[in-house]
Amino acid sequence: xxxxxxxxxxxxxxxxxxxxxxxxxxxxxxxxxxxxxxxxxxxxxxxxxxxxxxxxxxxxxxxxxxxxxxxxxxxxxxxxxxxxxxxxxxxxxxxxxxxxxxxxxxxxxxxxxxxxxxxxxxxxxxxxxxxxxxxxxxxxxxxxxxxxxxxxxxxxxxxxxxxxxxxxxxxxxxxxxxxxxxxxxxxxxxxxxxxxxxxxxxxxxxxxxxxxxxxxxxxxxxxxxxxxxxxxxxxxxxxxxxxxxxxxxxxxxxxxxxxxxxxxxxxxxxxxxxxxxxxxxxxx
Numbered sequence: 001x002x003x004x005x006x007x008x009x010x011x012x013x014x015x016x017x018x019x020x021x022x023x024x025x026x027x028x029x030x031x032x033x034x035x036x037x038x039x040x041x042x043x044x045x046x047x048x049x050x051x052x053x054x055x056x057x058x059x060x061x062x063x064x065x066x067x068x069x070x071x072x073x074x075x076x077x078x079x080x081x082x083x084x085x086x087x088x089x090x091x092x093x094x095x096x097x098x099x100x101x102x103x104x105x106x107x108x109x110x111x112x113x114x115x116x117x118x119x120x121x122x123x124x125x126x127x128x129x130x131x132x133x134x135x136x137x138x139x140x141x142x143x144x145x146x147x148x149x150x151x152x153x154x155x156x157x158x159x160x161x162x163x164x165x166x167x168x169x170x171x172x173x174x175x176x177x178x179x180x181x182x183x184x185x186x187x188x189x190x191x192x193x194x195x196x197x198x199x200x201x202x203x204x205x206x207x208x209x210x211x212x213x214x215x216x217x218x219x220x221x222x223x224x225x226x227x228x229x230x231x232x233x234x235x236x237x238x239x240x241x242x243x244x245x246x247x248x249x250x251x252x253x254x255x256x257x258x259x260x261x262x263x264x265x266x267x268x269x270x271x272x273x274x275x276x277x278x279x280x281x282x283x284x
Contacts, residue, residue, distance in 0.1 A: 036181040040174050044152075044189070047171060050123030050279040052152060052189045053112055053268065055105060056205050057136025057196030057227075058098075059162070063106075067092070067099035101196050101228060102139045108194070108227075108261045109143025109151075115269060117149050123279055126191060126272060127152060131182075131205075132164045132173065136196045141167035154182050183208055191276045192223035192268050197231040213254055221275040225256045225267055232257075 016022045023031065062070070071092040077085070109128050116126040128144040130137035132153030144151035145167045153168030155175045164173050176182040187209065195206050212218040226232050238255070241247045256271075258264035 033178060033181060036176055036178055037184070040154075040185050043171060043174075047150065047169075048121060048123040049127050049152070049172075049189065050125045051127070051191045051276070052129040053116075053126050053192045053194065054129045054186050054190045055109060055136065055140035055194045055196065056131065056198060056202045057101065057105060057139075058198040058202060059131075059133045059135040059137060060199070061098050061102050061135045061139075061197065062095055063102045063139070064096070064099040067096040071096050098197065101231075102136060104227070104261050104264075105136050105139035105194075105196050106143040106146070108264050109140045110147045111143075111261065111265050112268060113144040113147035113149035113151070115265075117147065124150065125279060126276075127172075129154065129186070129190070130168075131155065131201075132168060132175075133162045134165055136198065138165040138167060141165055145169075154185055156182055187212060187218060190218075190222065191272060192225065194225045194227055194264065194268070195232075196227045197235075210254065214251055220254070221271075223256060223268060223271045224254060225258055225264060227258050227264055229257055229259055 016028075017031070022028050071089075074085070074088045074092045077088075112126060113128055116124075119125045127150055128140050129152040130140040132141075132155030137153070141151045141153055142165075150169040150172060151167070152172040153164050153174065155162065155164045155173070156179065157175065157177050164175070174185070176185075183205070186205065190209075193206075193209050195202060206224075209218065209224060213220065213222060213224065238247075238252055242249060242252055256267050258267055
């Protein structure tokens with residue numbers, strides 16, 4: 001009887017794909033990587049995504065409403081040291097100034113989505129895609145939702161919590177562990193990249209796309225639009241790169257620039273109408 005009970009309580013082996021110990025192990029890494037390609041591929045096909053417009057920018061840029069609330073809160077807090085209060089006021093005022101980019105990203109996304117929806121849904125063309133987080137990413141998904149369209153969020157697991165924003169289409173919300181797989185999906189279907197003011201992450205994504213374009217790994221007709229020269233011209237001296245010979249005029253010509261929503265929308269729409277009206281994405 002004891003032997004029988006021992007056999008009956010013995011754990012049966014699991015198939016490897018259902019074994020958490022294997023799936024989380026080093027040998028399981030190729031399976032995890034492959035899953036971050038195949039899951040988005042299947043879900044985007046199911047939603048008939050033809051191609052995307054990727055919008056990058058800082059996670060720290062708030063909406064005007066939130067920025068105003070933050071400024072009012074700082075003004076009301078007069079406890080503590082004067083120097084600290086002055087620093088908080090400078091930060092809140094800077095946040096309010098930067099909030100224009102949130103509102104402009106939101107409006108640009110809304111206009112692109114409204115125009116793209118007029119092209120039909122078989123497949124869905126020029127779907128807004130963001131990094132899935134707050135700030136400019138939220139603004140991009142929010143504008144698409146306000147136009148009544150779908151949008152994609154490519155979120156990433158980070159040491160500090162960053163949950164997907166509330167405006168991503170539920171069926172097109174993805175969470176990645178590997179940065180390089182997330183970048184692949186930024187590039188895979190993109191016909192245009194719009195780069196709003198941002199920090200290290202935004203610049204990393206910009207340089208990745210520029211390198212792919214420069215080396216012919218992306219089509220030269222794909223658009224890269226730098227939004228907000230008041231910010232970017234202070235951060236990056238493009239002309240100095242040309243003078244020093246690290247890039248040439250032709251490579252600089254891969255970039256377009258816009259300082260307001262009308263300019264940006266016209267650049268994007270004209271470029272898409274000229275080069276990209278025939279879909280060549282996942283649904284073919």
